[in-house]
Amino acid sequence: MWPRRRSGSPPLLLFSVLNAVTSSSVAVAVNVATAEFPQAHGWTDNFTLLASIVAAVTVVSAVVAWLDRRADAGSAPSRPDALAAAAPMTTAQRWILAGGAVILTAGLATFIWLRPGLGGRERLSVLLTLAAFAVVAWLVAWWAVRAARPQPVAEATRTGEAGITTRSRVLQRVDQWWVRDALHRSLQQAVRLDVALDAQPDAVEAYEGPTQAALQRLGAPEPLPDGTRLVDVYDASRRILLIGRPGSGKTTHLLQLTEELLRRARADDDSPAPVVLLLSRWRTSHPDFCSWASAEIGERYGVAPAEVRQWLDDGRVILLLDGLDEVDDEYQDACLEAINSFARADSFAGTGMVVTCRSQDYERLHRLAFDVALVVRPLSRAQIDRALRSAGPDLDTLRHALDRDETLRELLTTPLMLGVATIAYRGATPDQLPTGGDSDAHRQVLYRLFVQRMLTRRRSLRGRPETEANFPPHEARCALIWLARLMHRRSQTVFYPDWLTPAWLPGRHPEWPLPRPRGVTAWLARRLGWDHTSTGLVGGGLAALIGAVATVPFGALVGGVRGAVVTAAVAAAFFGLGIGLTFGVLLQVPRLNRLFVPFIGREETTAYAASEWTTSARSAATGFLFWSAFGAVFVGLPVALSSTWPAAALIALTLGTGGGLSGGSVPDFAKPPASPGHALRASLRRFTRLMMILLALVAALLAVTFAQRGPWFAVVAALPMTVALMLTAGPGRAWLRHRAVTFGIARSGLLPEQLLDFLSYADDRVIMQRVFGGYAFIHRTLRDHLVAEDPFNRLPEPSRRVPAAGG
Template sequence: MWPHRRSGSPPLLLFSVLNAANSSAVAIAVNVATAEFPQAHGWTDNFTVMASIVAAVTVVSAVSAWLDRRADRASAPPLPPDPPAAAGPMTTRQRWILAVGAVILTSGLATFVWLRPGLGGRERLSVVLTLVGFAVVAWLVAWWAVRAGRPHPTAEATRTGEAGITTRRRVLQRVYQWWVRDALHRSLQQAVRLDVALDAQPDAVEAYEGPTQAALQRLGEPEPLPDGTRLVDVYDAGRRVLLIGRPGSGKTTHLLQLTEELLRRARDDEDSPVPVVLLLSRWRTNHPHFCSWASAEIGERYGVAPAEVRQSLDDGRMILLLDGLDEVDGDYQDACLEAINSFARAASFAATGMVVTCRSQDYERLHRLAFDTALVVRPLSRGQIDRALRSAGPDLDTLRHALDRDETLRELLTTPLMLGVATIAYRGATPDLLPAGGDSDAHREVLYRLFVQRMLTRRRSLRGRPEVDGTSFPPREARCALIWLARLMRRRSQTVFYPDWLTPAWLPGRRTEWTLPPARGLAARLARRLGWDHTSTGLVGGGLAALSGAAATVPFGALIGGVRGAVVTAAGAAAFFGLGIGLTFGVLLQVPRLNRLFVPFIGREESTAYAASEWTTSARSAATGFLFWSAFGVVFVGVPVALSSTWPAAALIALTLGTGGGLSGGSVPDFAKPPASPGHALRASLHRFTRLMMILLGLVAALLAVTFALHGPWFAVVAALPMTVALMLTAGPGRAWLRHRAVSFGIARSGLLPSNLVEFLSYADDRVIMQRVFGGYAFIHRTLRDHLADEDPFDRLPEPGRRVLAEEVG
């Protein structure tokens, strides 16, 4: 059972305050709506009665929230008491929500004062419907603020532990937590303690000066180094080191052991440089040089200003530990290597230490690095493998005897990764579980299959954490989910999976080569014809468009035709927008010609916004959005309003819609910075959308004041607000949130991945099948991802896998 968090008093107070704002707006709306009916107007016009109603609703809501909190505490397991903390300032989200409540209350009171007996019934009804709609939205936002999940505990703990420390100490703390404690000490290789030797590979590097040499084609024989030579010893002698080796040979482990030693020096001596680990899989060519990319990465990951990073690199106060040159996208590998060489040859960075890791096979296809020294990880010897298996006890005697007969299996276990996998997969195994003959690929498949089953059924993880309740993810269902995740990642050439960046494009299309899980219902029937990518977008977008269209057009219908006009307009808008959006995204966009036709309006899939950690403002995009939505307002809304009301009202409606389009369209996501923790990008996008809403309300309030002062049709501005908010969901952070909801719907209905995806990824990390990488998750090795991607989720487990599962569960 996942632990509950205690609800504090600030959310309860916030809930009460916002309910007071909500109740006040509703009371004002009731007062205005009943003003035309003498039999009701008497008591609604009494201020004391209305204030009593507001107070009663607020008290009832507060008591309900308090009882709900007590119920949560009663159902949750006992938690240790929280440490005493001084009362801090309100969170940003709470301040924004309080601002929403204040704006709603203020606008409601202002509207009540501005209304005159001479105002027409249609205009009055339009304003009332708008006020009621925003009051409901305020209540929903308040409810979301109280019930929403808290930030990821790891990220929260990191921020809490970093309060009041210097930049240097913050970087040291993050390096230790992320790379030494979580990545090194809790890695699979720790299950088998080995001293993996290193050899020199001098032909893998070239001199700093001189022209760049041709690609290697093939590495020569390595030169043995004395036993016990560590990477830190070679680094101290050269400070620019390339480390290569076979897949799973322990390159990253060596790099993190170096990180631990350099970290100890930096903690003991303030003058020692600070080691920072960066993943080269994040390299892109949108930076002018390598220093720019490194500064941006360090700034995002470790919370250091880019200018400060540049100064530290100039002074040699940072050491760059770059993991995975082979993980760089194939289109960018040559550019990345040339950028590293330019950085290494620059005189201004001569004092900066660097270590780069890469697979030997991939490095042979590239040009050489201009480094001091190159090392290659030596394969495990026969004696090392035997000592490791003997030290594990008699549970591995069967495997040890099998190695004496099977040289192919012994050769496979010459890397620490596969030896660790075999130690777990074959612990306590009987001889019939071992593969009989076959090549190394066949042995690897059996090893990984048994390893996954062992890790999904064992009672405790290898992360050193308490026992985990696995009932939410039964082994068979968890294995299927891992297979589908591996397939989706490999199809998109991803080594790190960021839940925040999941979009409908990840889902299988109608021409997928995979056999998908059986599903029922309307969504499943549509997906069989349209694909889950378009089905999820069409259904979610169509449903939300129907609701938003009805809510957005009700005030206009009341403005044009009174109560009957409001009802007819809402029903027609729901059908028009719901079917229109659903058919557009579900059917029409699958036609290539129509897809190109819609590009100017909705953008291309590869450039369409999804959740981002940071958003910037583009004046050009804002101007485009303003002009487009202003034109939309004139053609589709302004003309009918002008014919039934006045042209100034139509112009104000177009101006309001254009303002929302400019704010939303002008927000451009910055995808160069991946999420720092799961859910971080989605929360940042929601916060951006909230800020845009606050700006919109401020601008609309100013427009209302000017219009009212000039005795203009101010009710048209109020009536345009709901449609403006609805249209802001079609671009920028609003659309990012909408697409995330669509893919969540598709994942849950298709059965590919669990609906509680982040919890499942955390579970896979706890099982040491995946590992946390900042705000994403990666399989412990690319070969494990490829193995799972090649598995069939519908096949019954092979005989060894079924037997292991029965033994573990029994």
């Protein structure tokens, strides 16, 4: 039934087995329903024959899938870019899959074996139970299809890292992420300039203790010989501070140094490995800078923190730290002092360090205890004129405007703004250039026209041709503004789609006027906030579906067809409203929020989607005991008083099973997302496996209980609550939260529903660029510009004169 996958991906075996099992289930269900007919009555009573047929279909399907997979593997092209992000199926996963299929098959055969003693309503209940299991199995298979769909991954992953040393893997990732992606694809590469460096000796000071006052003001720099590169200074002094104006090229210099140090490290195994770290991720939760650097390198580059610590002790790594000014204001002093303590420590004397910071922000801080401070020299008038002349006559209007506009000429003394200007003002007429205003006003006009030009051009600057834009320019601009605002609100310089959660969405009291979509969803969002509305609606809708499907057999057992319909409606309302009100309303009350923490965890500390998940026996045991106790007290006790104690015990056991499965899955953030969406797909695959295990265990428990004439309906009744429970922790919650935020950003009109496509589109237009498994604006000043823009105002027509604000 499933389309044949030419890639030979591991889940093909899963699809075939599920296909065999569910097809057999349908056949069995039909025979149960038609048992009154003589031609069907004979062989449906034969347990051995029926079990043999089901087992034979399953085995044949699995063998065919295995042979098909081998054929695909042999004929598949061995191109690195053809590999999928899905990992090969392990032996343990195959055994789990085979065990689940056998248990489910045995349970189905047991149902048929006991069929002669069932009444009419019991037969209908069994039929609906089989159908419910088939539906859930197909949903699990569909999730597996989505999780295993081949996706483009980062070059560092495509080229293969198996069998290489830790050092080689670090160098490979530095090369891909920082040299190829960040340096060679940056906007500054469009304008090739030799930006000079000057010495700034008063910016650093070697001292034994902390200074008592901030730097306050930098003196005049001391010129260095033309052609002096950052690597030349680093060879003489291993601790360098690099400062400059926004967009002056600090990060470009740092990445050019990275490229040179990377070349040396690959040529000589004794040379230290350069690693680039973003200081914007600094937090005071670590006891010292060495601990933070070890954890950050471990998370970003896949190195054990203990091994990183040994590298730092031995001087085998060079720390290239970008963006001291991007550290949160409340952490800046602590970060600088931690760096100084690290730099003064004798044990780390052999570790090279380079730190970048904006000049204006650095003046508010204490001095770094480094050897040398450099400042990026502004572009000279001659450099600007040569760059504009080399671009051709399309920039003659801009070049002549610089002769009479000192403010505009001063603005273009940084490579970033000169590169932006060559794009924004290419082919412009004199009346399109801004008049009057200060430097900030000119920058706003320049960025506004730059964004307009990039969104309306028919070809990207990344070398990928496009016949037409994927997103209308006005809608794309609005989405960029909202993304910039959301990132600014959470102090993020890099946006990771995998880590997008409902907490990113505006609450009841948004900082900015939001789009006003119509409908019930928008009405709820205005009163509850998009964060809680999205979670409540998505979680409640899914819980209603699960509740209706899983309780239909119990309703059929009690009241036939009418009972099934009524029970499904009641269960959908109960579970849907319960989950929806809990996440949409109750969690907004601080006291109630604290009450729910033991059950669902804290919103701010809940793990995001992770590239790797591990199993913890201790966590699984804790989850099993906690949720078993919860089920026994809050669900089992009322059932025991109204029904039987065995039914209460089965409900507690079923809930505990789900709690153990979800609680035992622990995210491992040692590897960052290799590509946007990679961590989410890995979490979805993990959740799919957990659902498979749950279905197999529940089927086994159901078969045993049914064979013993026990209260099997208790297991069916507890299944929807168990599945809903598994969506509140572990990989299930990561998937649910992402579904909720996708729903929220689309319904609210803030971001496109096809978010990954939009981010790739923004990268093509050089408005954003890939960083690790996320995206960042080409410069923080562009992000800040978009934060201040009004998404409800359309851009002016290019032919109209654009006055600068304040002019």
